[in-house]
Amino acid sequence: MDQSRFFKSEAIVLKYFPLGEADRVVTLYTPGEGKVRAVARGVRKVKSRLGGHLEPLTRVRVLIVKGKSLDVVSQAETLTSNIALRGDPWRTACGLYLAELVDGFTSENLGNPPVYQLLRQVLETVGRTDDPDRALRRFELQLLRLVGYAPELHHCVECLADLAPASHSFSAAAGGILCPSCRGSDPLGRSLSLNALKVLRLFSSSDLQTAERVRLAPELTLELEHTIRYYLCYLLERELKSTAFLDLLRREREAGERRSGKSEAGVSSRSR
Numbered sequence: 001m002d003q004s005r006f007f008k009s010e011a012i013v014l015k016y017f018p019l020g021e022a023d024r025v026v027t028l029y030t031p032g033e034g035k036v037r038a039v040a041r042g043v044r045k046v047k048s049r050l051g052g053h054l055e056p057l058t059r060v061r062v063l064i065v066k067g068k069s070l071d072v073v074s075q076a077e078t079l080t081s082n083i084a085l086r087g088d089p090w091r092t093a094c095g096l097y098l099a100e101l102v103d104g105f106t107s108e109n110l111g112n113p114p115v116y117q118l119l120r121q122v123l124e125t126v127g128r129t130d131d132p133d134r135a136l137r138r139f140e141l142q143l144l145r146l147v148g149y150a151p152e153l154h155h156c157v158e159c160l161a162d163l164a165p166a167s168h169s170f171s172a173a174a175g176g177i178l179c180p181s182c183r184g185s186d187p188l189g190r191s192l193s194l195n196a197l198k199v200l201r202l203f204s205s206s207d208l209q210t211a212e213r214v215r216l217a218p219e220l221t222l223e224l225e226h227t228i229r230y231y232l233c234y235l236l237e238r239e240l241k242s243t244a245f246l247d248l249l250r251r252e253r254e255a256g257e258r259r260s261g262k263s264e265a266g267v268s269s270r271s272r
């Protein structure tokens with residue numbers, strides 16, 4: 001048997017779409033081969049051996065058979081189920097958003113083991129933490145660094161001057177910060193507070209434990225989310241599909257917290 005036609009790997013399921021009556025095309029992210037798309041035959045049948053193992057956000061061990069046109073998932077075994085996420089719509093929405101980012105920023109058959117480790121780590125964090133926002137922001141910035149799109153956060157991207165402690169502008173088109181003198185060069189740039197810039201810098205280089213210790217006021221949380229999302233959408237040249245659901249759930253959570261009086265008690269900024 002020609003071994004080169006097979007490849008065995010750990011993988012995280014990013015998404016799938018149906019193919020024909022009973023099959024699915026599954027998008028996996030692997031450490032060594034990067035993004036892999038493969039057909040899972042018969043997976044939608046009740047008695048399928050593969051079925052339960054190939055749900056999005058599941059960490060699996062797979063055996064892939066390389067085909068001339070399409071690769072095929074021959075075997076799949078769950079290593080970490082996504083149950084921790086699936087029981088909770090908010091965490092699931094966060095996980096699907098992370099999967100969409102990895103899908104959007106990576107290429108097929110181009111291995112990048114640190115991206116795999118980053119995704120695996122952030123999914124574990126989202127499964128256990130009450131406040132996934134910081135882990136999500138850190139993930140976005142570190143993913144951008146690993147795929148070569150890290151924003152410039154220390155010098156003005158126009159005049160190259162060191163950035164003074166002040167409010168600046170974030171330019172997606174220029175790939176980083178514009179100083180107050182240069183902000184006019186990109187009218188579509190977004191104002192960025194000094195605190196937001198400091199957190200962007202910290203999350204770009206910090207480990208997860210450090211990032212999780214940072215306390216963010218609700219308005220700073222939103223500023224960071226909107227700034228990074230503006231940059232991500234510019235790079236991807238499209239809106240992110242999963243953010244509409246994420247935003248809807250966030251509004252519902254906040255409304256629920258207000259009803260239960262948490263906001264008045266000042267808890268909401270930490271528990272979201």
Ligand SMILES: [Zn+2]
Binds near residue numbers: 159161178179180182
């Ligand atoms: Zn400048």
